[in-house]
Amino acid sequence: MSKPLHDPRQNGILAALPEPDYQRLLPNLELIEMPLGWTISESGDHVKYLLFPTSGIVSLIYDLEDGSSSEIAIVGNEGMIGISIYMGGESMPSSTEIQCPGYAYRLSRKILKQEFALGGHLQRIALLYTQALISQTSQTAVCNQHHVLEQQLCRWLLMSADRLHDNNVVITQALIGKLLGVRRESVNDTARKLQSDELISYVRGRITILDRPGLEKRVCECYAAVTAEYERLLPPPHAGK
Amino acid sequence: MSKPLHDPRQNGILAALPEPDYQRLLPNLELIEMPLGWTISESGDHVKYLLFPTSGIVSLIYDLEDGSSSEIAIVGNEGMIGISIYMGGESMPSSTEIQCPGYAYRLSRKILKQEFALGGHLQRIALLYTQALISQTSQTAVCNQHHVLEQQLCRWLLMSADRLHDNNVVITQALIGKLLGVRRESVNDTARKLQSDELISYVRGRITILDRPGLEKRVCECYAAVTAEYERLLPPPHAGK
DNA sequence: CCTGCTATGTGACCTACCCAACATATCAAT
DNA sequence: ATTGATATGTTGGGTAGGTCACATAGCAGG
Numbered sequence: 235m236s237k238p239l240h241d242p243r244q245n246g247i248l249a250a251l252p253e254p255d256y257q258r259l260l261p262n263l264e265l266i267e268m269p270l271g272w273t274i275s276e277s278g279d280h281v282k283y284l285l286f287p288t289s290g291i292v293s294l295i296y297d298l299e300d301g302s303s304s305e306i307a308i309v310g311n312e313g314m315i316g317i318s319i320y321m322g323g324e325s326m327p328s329s330t331e332i333q334c335p336g337y338a339y340r341l342s343r344k345i346l347k348q349e350f351a352l353g354g355h356l357q358r359i360a361l362l363y364t365q366a367l368i369s370q371t372s373q374t375a376v377c378n379q380h381h382v383l384e385q386q387l388c389r390w391l392l393m394s395a396d397r398l399h400d401n402n403v404v405i406t407q408a409l410i411g412k413l414l415g416v417r418r419e420s421v422n423d424t425a426r427k428l429q430s431d432e433l434i435s436y437v438r439g440r441i442t443i444l445d446r447p448g449l450e451k452r453v454c455e456c457y458a459a460v461t462a463e464y465e466r467l468l469p470p471p472h473a474g475k
Numbered sequence: 476m477s478k479p480l481h482d483p484r485q486n487g488i489l490a491a492l493p494e495p496d497y498q499r500l501l502p503n504l505e506l507i508e509m510p511l512g513w514t515i516s517e518s519g520d521h522v523k524y525l526l527f528p529t530s531g532i533v534s535l536i537y538d539l540e541d542g543s544s545s546e547i548a549i550v551g552n553e554g555m556i557g558i559s560i561y562m563g564g565e566s567m568p569s570s571t572e573i574q575c576p577g578y579a580y581r582l583s584r585k586i587l588k589q590e591f592a593l594g595g596h597l598q599r600i601a602l603l604y605t606q607a608l609i610s611q612t613s614q615t616a617v618c619n620q621h622h623v624l625e626q627q628l629c630r631w632l633l634m635s636a637d638r639l640h641d642n643n644v645v646i647t648q649a650l651i652g653k654l655l656g657v658r659r660e661s662v663n664d665t666a667r668k669l670q671s672d673e674l675i676s677y678v679r680g681r682i683t684i685l686d687r688p689g690l691e692k693r694v695c696e697c698y699a700a701v702t703a704e705y706e707r708l709l710p711p712p713h714a715g716k
Numbered sequence: 717c718c719t720g721c722t723a724t725g726t727g728a729c730c731t732a733c734c735c736a737a738c739a740t741a742t743c744a745a746t
Numbered sequence: 747a748t749t750g751a752t753a754t755g756t757t758g759g760g761t762a763g764g765t766c767a768c769a770t771a772g773c774a775g776g
Binding site: 406407408418419422423425426436437438439 | 722723724725726
Binding site for chain 1: 535537540544547562568594603605608609610612700704
């Protein structure tokens, strides 16, 4: 009941740090807002901050020359944005955009590299998170190719709702099309099917999940695979105790 | 002229290590053969060794429940197999198979973790390589979805030939289909088109690149994008000097 | 209330790739 | 030389999703 509105521990990575490591970082964490539509970084941009989201959804997007694109990973408060800082490349070929607004704590490049070089818990957890991200990206790659749009849309909705901790996802069908790499019309066809089956409802840019078990029946294996790998690599604090 | 037949430095990662770091690892490197068709590890297998290939091609493959699959990355003597050891997850959801036979030096899990914990050059290069691998995987994801098979086949051939340092790639069309996530027949159609345009020739499981510039004209942007990112992150020793 | 903007709905046609079924060609072993 | 196994060649029909073109429906501002 005394929980503050904003708390760095609302981010899963920070929450997983033992107290001493966390206290070392705390003075350097700076709260920022992530407004809807903000492009945190474009392809190839030199990244200055590592972001620990506490709410909202961030998408990693690959854009092609012909204007088409695909989301290759989705990040919520379980993860981090800006891994190329500690991985050493300093930039990535993907761009990073806010899909649903929220907040994040940011850590400067310099402090992060210092902390990472200590070889402590942040390093260990950051690398585990990176591996989870690789799994998500890989699974998305296979899913894009082999599963039909309905399965992919169910996956996207479930993953987004999980990360928002909310059954309402504010997004237009056109944007979903961009993320899943298909046309808006195709998204519309599929979404209408799900709506007429009363699994979801949507009005002007707001999708509500009405029947989660129903969606889980229609989703492809990719959703469970990614979820399981995240839980294996980054077990939530209450698990297994 | 006195170059030995097998030399760990034929692997790009080992070649990039400064002498002291390399000498520290050398006594622990063990030469192994990678025969055609060998499955180094299945999805979820606990990985015991990090492999530094000096020749041949290794594919990281994602298998789906319905039997379909896709290659998510291709590794030659520029890289390593078994990154989950130092990333901390110990296993990955992808399987690892030899596509073209060759050799590799292997390093035990224990020695690797010791060396990695030192925070020296191996750590730095291993993380850079991991980032390059993420880029390759992401680019493959988008390519799978948006580019037609001919472009993808050209990309696969060029990337394989680069890693083999040879214009002859020994592989059946059926296997290429598995890697690109399409049917053998589709590969055949496309390969015949390339053959009748005299860009490649093939006979019973052996593809020869006849006209590399011609292939480079037909390939999608993904080939150049991945190549450029590898060179940025892991510059070959002669570059920029 | 009208105008305009954004989001969703719907049609006709097209194409890349899938599926199934089978034909042929190469090579190795008896 | 025959047999069998593997690799490639070819067909006819099906479908998901793309392309293009336009219709409607909420919502905001003057």
